[in-house]
Amino acid sequence: MEIKSEPIESAPSIKLEAQDIDSSKRGSWQKGKKRKKSSRDATAPRHPLTGYVRFLNDRREKARAENPNLSFSELQKLLGNEWNQLPQNQKQQYLIAAEQDKERYSQEMAAYRQTDAYRDFVQNKLKKKSKQDRNEDENDKEFEYSGYDISIFTEEFLEHNKVRETELRQLRKSATNYEQQNAILLKHLDNMKTAVEKLQSETAQQEAANTSMQKHLQDLRQNLSQKFAALPLPGTNETPTLQTIDNYMSQMLSTLMATPPNQAFNKSVKDVVNSLNISVKDFMSDFNNAA
Numbered sequence: 001m002e003i004k005s006e007p008i009e010s011a012p013s014i015k016l017e018a019q020d021i022d023s024s025k026r027g028s029w030q031k032g033k034k035r036k037k038s039s040r041d042a043t044a045p046r047h048p049l050t051g052y053v054r055f056l057n058d059r060r061e062k063a064r065a066e067n068p069n070l071s072f073s074e075l076q077k078l079l080g081n082e083w084n085q086l087p088q089n090q091k092q093q094y095l096i097a098a099e100q101d102k103e104r105y106s107q108e109m110a111a112y113r114q115t116d117a118y119r120d121f122v123q124n125k126l127k128k129k130s131k132q133d134r135n136e137d138e139n140d141k142e143f144e145y146s147g148y149d150i151s152i153f154t155e156e157f158l159e160h161n162k163v164r165e166t167e168l169r170q171l172r173k174s175a176t177n178y179e180q181q182n183a184i185l186l187k188h189l190d191n192m193k194t195a196v197e198k199l200q201s202e203t204a205q206q207e208a209a210n211t212s213m214q215k216h217l218q219d220l221r222q223n224l225s226q227k228f229a230a231l232p233l234p235g236t237n238e239t240p241t242l243q244t245i246d247n248y249m250s251q252m253l254s255t256l257m258a259t260p261p262n263q264a265f266n267k268s269v270k271d272v273v274n275s276l277n278i279s280v281k282d283f284m285s286d287f288n289n290a291a
Helices: 023-029 051-066 072-085 088-112 116-145 150-227 245-256 263-275 280-290
Strands: none
Touching: 051 072, 051 088, 051 150, 072 150, 088 150, 150 245, 245 263
């Protein structure tokens, strides 16, 4: 049967038997399937907001007031560019708030799943799903054995496409938001890796310096214990060893600063220091710093 092509607005209502319709098109021509709102328990925890969405909520009204002539899509593009150019320290407040909100949602959701309200909600949802499946089976059978109204099909088909396009735009928007957040997190991770590498390098340098200083201190103690081995402390006749050199040097410094001075002892110390090729002042400073 030949059907002349006419504008949709004036298309007449023509009845066709189901067996005359190509079986390959039945799946896309079924009528009556409208988009269903996802059921949600009113007592369930509120879903968390991403950092980008929080930024949009803060800036949208002000941006709309500053740019009244922009369309919705142009305004969204403007805010997206602002987010991309926002300094990391300013973005951080939104990302931290989003992470806290996500943690809040996880905790509240875990508690909510233990409630009677959640169990009732799941049971009701399963009952509705079972009833819906039965209704769809009945509609499919009715379609197979009844006529089909072309004008009604066209209107509902266009509405179905419109709904799907809206869903697709929302999914693309969500994907863009997640990509932006992922890029931010990757950048933050790179900065953290750089900071860790820098700290590891500084730690290695400090450990090398400490090892060198420890060796210098050990060499200095050994050299001093050998040089002053023949010079006992006045009043004690104590001579230094590698184990007692620190205490020996402290007592020697007290003797050098005593009043009245011990001229003979002071001269002996000066002679030993001269043999070390450093001044007395530099010698004591070097030893104290090493210790």
